[in-house]
Structure formats: structure tokens, C-alpha cells
Amino acid sequence: MQIRELILKNYGKFHNRQIELEDGINLIYGENESGKSTIHTFIKGMLFGMERGRGRAAVNDTYSTYEPWENSNYYAGVLQFSSGGKTFRIERNFDKYSKKAELICEEDGEVLSVEDGDLEMLLGGMDADCYDNTVSMSQRNAEMGAGIAAELKNYATNYYTSGNGEINLSGALEQLNNRKKVLEQEIRKDLQEKRQKREQLEQEVSFVWRDVHHLEEELETIEEELAYRTEKERKRRQEEESAKGFMDEIRPEKWRIHPMEILVFVLVIIIAVILFSKPWNYLIAIILFLASGTYIWNRMKVGKKQVKTEPEIILEEITPEEEKIPLEKLRWERAHIASELKEKQVAYENLGEQLAELDEVSVRSRECEIKRQAVQMAAEHLEALSEEMQGYLKRDLNEKASAILCEITDGKYQKIVADEQLHIAVLTREKRMELHQVSRGTVEQIYLALRMAVGELLCEEEMPVILDDTFAYYDENRMEQTLRWLKNHKKQVLLFTCQTREEQVLKKSGITYHKVEL
Numbered sequence: 431m432q433i434r435e436l437i438l439k440n441y442g443k444f445h446n447r448q449i450e451l452e453d454g455i456n457l458i459y460g461e462n463e464s465g466k467s468t469i470h471t472f473i474k475g476m477l478f479g480m481e482r483g484r485g486r487a488a489v490n491d492t493y494s495t496y497e498p499w500e501n502s503n504y505y506a507g508v509l510q511f512s513s514g515g516k517t518f519r520i521e522r523n524f525d526k527y528s529k530k531a532e533l534i535c536e537e538d539g540e541v542l543s544v545e546d547g548d549l550e551m552l553l554g555g556m557d558a559d560c561y562d563n564t565v566s567m568s569q570r571n572a573e574m575g576a577g578i579a580a581e582l583k584n585y586a587t588n589y590y591t592s593g594n595g596e597i598n599l600s601g602a603l604e605q606l607n608n609r610k611k612v613l614e615q616e617i618r619k620d621l622q623e624k625r626q627k628r629e630q631l632e633q634e635v636s637f638v639w640r641d642v643h644h645l646e647e648e649l650e651t652i653e654e655e656l657a658y659r660t661e662k663e664r665k666r667r668q669e670e671e672s673a674k675g676f677m678d679e680i681r682p683e684k685w686r687i688h689p690m691e692i693l694v695f696v697l698v699i700i701i702a703v704i705l706f707s708k709p710w711n712y713l714i715a716i717i718l719f720l721a722s723g724t725y726i727w728n729r730m731k732v733g734k735k736q737v738k739t740e741p742e743i744i745l746e747e748i749t750p751e752e753e754k755i756p757l758e759k760l761r762w763e764r765a766h767i768a769s770e771l772k773e774k775q776v777a778y779e780n781l782g783e784q785l786a787e788l789d790e791v792s793v794r795s796r797e798c799e800i801k802r803q804a805v806q807m808a809a810e811h812l813e814a815l816s817e818e819m820q821g822y823l824k825r826d827l828n829e830k831a832s833a834i835l836c837e838i839t840d841g842k843y844q845k846i847v848a849d850e851q852l853h854i855a856v857l858t859r860e861k862r863m864e865l866h867q868v869s870r871g872t873v874e875q876i877y878l879a880l881r882m883a884v885g886e887l888l889c890e891e892e893m894p895v896i897l898d899d900t901f902a903y904y905d906e907n908r909m910e911q912t913l914r915w916l917k918n919h920k921k922q923v924l925l926f927t928c929q930t931r932e933e934q935v936l937k938k939s940g941i942t943y944h945k946v947e948l
Contacts, residue, residue, distance in 0.1 A: 460948030554891025564885035
């Protein structure tokens with residue numbers, strides 16, 4: 431990508447200012463407060479947009495800092511660039527009320543969509559953070575931000591594994607972790623449901639067991655009562671049967687004296703009178719008469735005693751069928767309670783089986799656990815792969831940066847050693863040195879070399895290199911070596927400066943350039 435033209439319609443101090451740029455080195459010269467930083471910020475705003483802060487943050491944000499000095503409601507610009515053999519124009523209106531962005535291909539007039547990612551595609555996937563940490567460098571932000579280290583880690587996993595930076599394996603790892611959380615949540619939900627169901631079943635088991643215990647007690651009581659009543663009835667009937675004589679058998683139950691008994695007594699007396707001679711017949715008759723009277727008297731006494739001891743039974747006139755009712759009722763209650771007890775016992779056994787089933791792992795939980803283990807294994811493999819790929823990145827990044835640093839320092843520093851967190855050291859022919867052990871100018875060169883190497887790794891599309899007063903700490907030799915490397919390796923360089931040193935070195939070295947004066 432090369433920037434062809436900037437049109438600052440109304441941006442900061444500029445109004446309808448047009449700046450044309452060319453391939454190679456573009457020297458943008460201007461004194462202090464001439465607008466160099468404004469143009470630098472304008473380029474970034476046109477490429478990546480510019481949002482207004484909220485609340486107190488809006489007071490000193492970029493949007494407010496570079497608002498048009500005149501007619502602030504009109505806040506717009508145009509940037510023309512070439513990419514892939516075609517020329518494009520992006521127009522932006524930054525005003526909060528009429529904010530818009532239009533991307534047009536000038537070759538065929540096709541209107542592209544910034545919102546759908548067409549501009550990002552033309553920029554080779556570069557975002558604002560990567561832009562600030564690679565191709566856009568100023569004296570104030572030579573060091574690289576911490577975010578670029580994470581982006582390099584993601585790039586290492588993607589590119590070195592698949593050979594295609596579009597495959598986001600870090601995103602896949604995040605999806606795996608999210609999927610793992612979902613599965614763990616399902617497992618916890620299933621366990622909680624089982625716990626709730628167990629509590630409910632245990633409560634039901636407690637109620638049923640209490641009913642079973644109560645019914646067993648009732649049945650035991652009825653069995654005892656029934657056994658007692660049955661035995662008592664048996665004994666009563668046995669006593670009655672053993673006490674009855676012949677006359678008791680033939681005498682109706684309600685009669686105290688049977689008529690046949692009286693007739694028998696009379697016949698015996700008459701026979702005694704006839705058979706025996708006088709006066710013995712009269713004596714025997716008197717004796718038999720007294721015996722008969724005594725028997726009748728005793729029978730009458732037994733009848734009266736029964737009337738006194740069992741008046742209610744006689745008054746209510748309980749029949750033999752009615753006497754059987756209490757025993758039949760007890761038997762019915764026993765059968766009813768036994769049936770209900772059996773039902774409760776079956777219910778108790780069923781609840782016990784359900785509780786036992788809860789102790790087993792459900793099919794759903796088993797499947798979720800298998801999936802969770804599979805996701806965990808996949809995530810672990812990805813993480814291990816990511817660490818391995820970072821080793822490849824570290825090697826390639828160090829090789830690229832070392833080659834650049836060696837060339838721009840004329841071989842004084844042979845190698846850059848940067849770890850995954852971009853902690854940097856350099857190697858000379860004699861020793862290893864940390865950044866705090868070298869001069870500020872060397873530090874600037876190290877960061878420049880590292881930025882260029884990172885940019886080559888992360889960006890599919892080569893972007894213009896933008897340097898804003900970057901050479902303040904460079905001596906002329908270092909500046910010449912750096913400018914020569916930029917001329918030979920970069921398609922377009924925008925060099926902002928308020929000094930004349932850069933132009934003098936360019937002329938002295940015979941490096942061609944295009945100058946823009948502000």
C-alpha cells in the first residue's frame with residue numbers, strides 16, 4: 431500500500447489542504463506547530479477512524495485535540511492510496527452528527543464497505559494497535575506496547591501451525607475454553623437437579639416409612655385384639671358345651687324350666703306312690719316332691735342371676751349374628767390395613783430403587799464429562815502447540831530484526847534477542863548488552879529494527895513507514911545507514927521533521943526523496 435494524496439478538508443488548523451506523496455522517501459518538513467503531528471494523526475484517523483471520548487475523557491482526546499479551528503461542525507478529509515495495482519479513495523466525516531466513511535475504487539467506481547471489513551482487508555489485516563506498534567513511530571513512542579506481544583503470540587500459533595494467518599487458532603482456543611465452561615455448567619446443573627431430586631425423594635421416603643411403621647403398629651394391635659377375641663370366644667363356647675347336660679341341650683335358651691322336666695317330676699312321684707306300699711309311698715313321694723322343688727328353685731335362681739348380671743344383653747336382645755359383627759369388623763380392618771401396608775412397602779422399595787439410580791452417573795452427565803475431557807485435551811494440545819510455535823516466531827523475529835539492526839548499525843550490533851514479552855537484549859562481537867547499557871540512539875535503532883521486523887511478520891500488505899522526528903538521537907552515520915536501508919527495503923516512507931539534518935544527509939548520500947513543506 432502507498433499513500434498517494436491527503437486532502438484535509440477541515441481538520442485541525444488545515445482547511446482544504448492537499449498533500450501529494452510519492453513512492454520512496456517523502457520528507458515532510460515544517461517548523462514547530464506547522465502541523466506535522468496533525469497530518470500524522472490525520473493519516474491514522476483516515477485509515478482506522480477516530481472516536482470521541484465520553485465524559486471527562488472527551489476533554490483531551492484525539493477527537494477534541496484536532497477538531498477544526500473553524501466551523502467545527504464540518505470535520506472531514508480524504509485519503510487516496512493504491513493497493514494491489516488499484517487506486518482507492520476513502521472519505522470520512524468525523525463529525526458526531528453526520529459521521530460516515532466511504533471507500534471507493536477509482537478504477538471501476540465500485541463502492542466498498544468500511545463497516546464490512548473491506549478497508550481492513552486492503553490494509554492486510556492491520557489494526558490501529560498494530561499500526562502504532564510497527565510502521566508508525568515517533569520520538570515519544572519508540573517503545574512497543576504490551577498488546578503487540580499478545581498479537582505476536584496469536585500470529586505464531588496461527589501462521590506457523592497452518593501457514594495461513596487467517597486461521598485464528600487463538601480464537602479456536604478461546605472457543606474451546608468457552609465450550610468447556612458450558613459443559614461444566616451443564617454438569618453442575620445436572621448434579622444440582624439430582625441433588626434436588628434426591629432431597630425430594632428422601633423426604634418422600636421418610637413419609638412413606640413413617641406410614642409403613644404406623645400401619646405395622648396398627649396391624650399388630652388388631653392382630654393381638656383379634657387373637658384375644660377369638661380365643662375368648664372359643665373358651666366361652668367350650669365352657670358352655672361342657673356344662674350342658676341332656677336337658678340343657680333340648681331346653682330352649684330362653685326357658686328357665688322345660689315343661690318336660692315338670693312332667694317327668696310328676697310322673698316319678700305318681701309312680702312312687704303306686705309302687706311303694708303305705709306309708710312308705712307317701713314318704714318317698716314327699717322326698718321326690720322336695721327334690722323336684724329344690725331343682726326348680728335352683729333353676730329359677732340361675733335365671734334371676736343371669737337377668738341381674740346381663741340386663742343390657744337381655745334388654746337389647748343381641749342375636750348370635752350381631753355378636754359376630756365385631757370380629758368380622760376386626761378381620762376386615764386387618765385385611766384393609768394389610769393391603770394398604772403392602773402398597774406402602776412397594777412404594778418404599780420403588781423410592782429406594784430411585785435413590786439408588788441417582789447414585790449412578792446419568793447418561794447426560796457421562797456424555798458431558800466425555801466432551802469436557804475431549805475439549806480439555808484439545809485445549810491443552812493447542813496451548814502446547816502455541817508454546818512450540820512461539821519458539822519458531824522468536825527465532826524468525828530475532829533473525830529479521832538482527833539482520834535489520836546489523837545493517838543500520840554498519841555491523842556493530844550483530845543480533846537482537848527478544849523473548850515472548852519483547853524484553854530485548856543485543857549482542858555485539860564481544861558481549862551481550864541490555865538496553866540500559868547502550869546509548870539512546872542505539873535504543874532507537876533497536877526499536878526501529880524490531881518494529882520493522884514485527885511489521886513484516888504481522889502485516890500481509892506492506893504499509894508506509896511513518897517516522898515523526900525519529901532521528902533526533904541519531905548521529906549522521908547512523909541516520910545515513912538507516913535512511914539507506916529504508917530506501918532499499920520500503921516502498922514508501924513518510925519522514926516528518928522540523929530539522930534540516932535529514933535533508934542534508936539525504937542529499938549527501940545521494941538518496942532521492944520527495945519533499946513536502948508545510
